[in-house]
Amino acid sequence: MPITLKSPVFAGNPIRSKTPKPTDPFSPTQAFETLKILISGQTHIQEPSLLTFKILPFRKGRPLAGSSGDLVKKWHLGWLTFDEFKVVLEGSEVSLSEELLVYLGYDDGDDEGEKSGVVYWGVDVSLGDGLVQKFGSQQLSFVQLTTLMVATDWADDKAMGQLAIAGYARALLEWHTTSRFCGSCGEKLIPIEAGRRKQCINESCKKRIYPRVDPVVIMLVIDKENDRALFSKHSRLVPRMWSCLSGFLEPGESLEEAVRRETWEETGIEVGEVIYHSSQPWPVGSSSMPCQLMVGFLAYATSFEINVDKKELEDAAWHSREDVKRALTLTEYGKAQKTAATKVDQICKGVEKGQNLAADFGVESGELLPMFVPGPFAIAHHLISSWAHQV
Template sequence: MSINLPSHVFAGSPLTSKSSNPGNPFSPTAGLETIKASLSDNKQSACSSNFKVLLFNCGRPLASSISVSVDSPPVWNLGWISLDDLIRLLESTGVQLSGDQFVYLGSRADDNVVYWAIDVSAERSLVPLLRSKQFCFVELRTLMVATDWADLQAMGNLAIAGHARALLEWHNLSRFCGHCGEKTLPIDAGRRKQCSNESCKKKIYPRVDPVVIMLVIDRENDRALLSKQSRFIPRMWSCLAGFIEPGESLEEAVRRETWEETGIEVGEVAYHSSQPWPVGPSSMPYQLMIGFFACAKSLEINVDKKELEDAKWHSRENV
């Protein structure tokens, strides 16, 4: 069984990291120095016109929409702002940003543009000004649903936004060293952090929380087990999912989570594919969904009401 998509949502980012060679003006380190110089002088440099920035507010990326026709839904686009335009916005509002707040995302193979992200949640004065320019901050889940999944460019932009959100939320959660408790500082253009304590200097790297997500199948009756949480909208059902516990394999996590939440015993477990998932809670913004098919050995459902509102077998036609 397969999915007719080049890649899953939030996967397949078109950005790659340029060389870290200091002589390359588009490398992460050299690019960050350009940003710092531009911010301090409030003027553009030779390379700043090649820099684009994606602003985030409380985990929501900046976006804009256009209406193709009265009968069709709006088409959403990420609200990329050139570094020069961002500097002009800062001048008009009096907002001051530090170069160390910028996070390097990478460059496309077919252009010389360097892409960055920054969290401006604390800068409330920027919101009305951006709104006047037809921009707004939109939930990443909303963009996920509104994106045409057949549009490869739109899917690539969604992957970029997911990567950016995960990095920015990681920065918010890793402000202090887990070893000595001192403050951490961004390094490598925001892709790493380091403890500020000279006797520690522990380097901290972004990590992902692995999550198993499984379609539990009743082969004999051609049905799938889907669950519903209380926060879901009407008629919305989902695959079972859960975090992997220390000391267990992926297959064991699939079997345990299915048993704990629905009382269904699982036998054969087959890997399907994986997917970055940057739209989880802000406390866990960088998950990796690892997908499986799981064959049921029992059929009687016993729902754990602390975890789920309901779980039912659904026929192929019903789905």
């Protein structure tokens, strides 16, 4: 049976579902003013004192995380209060300033109309080498987001929400790292609006820039007549993993045109009808393109002879519906989850072991499957599954 999710992995962020009024204490503007007061050390805070600030540190794109040791509950994000974060930074290479923190969202706690709640911030502490040991003593560690992605219980809405928050924070912080200078005049860019925008410091320019989203088309190409689908294999993926074709949108190009062009360039297959399926935020791509949006399509082939571009792909091949169904049925995604959760637990305890997480996907009774496809954390899985199980 296909695996269905309430929302795609990295979507459904629970702290970005509403836009607060500018006058609310947990709005970006008001929360940032409170932040400046806290950093200055002033204590005469009135209305803003109803707020709690929680901060999620990142190091080289990896969020701080911990493990309960219970592999059913798996991992949790390493949120710190403002006071805890301030103590951690003492004696480190990172100086506490309002420009360091980026507004992520809020939970207003407004069950009875009382304006109180939690404001969430992200922060990049990649320059603080000594912080790794400090967090390690608390059994917290900076864990790769893709590892957390595999380790997440995809049926747990709360866990999925935490993963979405971490994904959004990573994308925003990576954007800050890569967007340091104005593209118009070359002057320095500084954060504004609590880190959600940046602005050129040149008085004659003052250009504002916003976090960009790079659209990526991902498509399952289908041969209707022979009831099969086209799969590709990349050398950068683990052996035996087959997935959908994908590629970036080019200027002046529609999404459907991009699907047809990328399919032709990579495999020599011509595509006619293109049907939208779904989309997924993807903040775990390269740091040069930290805010990607995967836009998924089913595409119907009008030619069938494959001519692989070896610069782009290791291989491409048609696979029958029955073969794909078998791969989906026998691939042990639950086992991969437990493997990743164990790795997170080891990392947080300082006992990281080099283990290929995906190697456990395609194992049944000790036999390696001839092919397997990405897990439910990837839009490719849902494109493939929707075709394989359609009536």
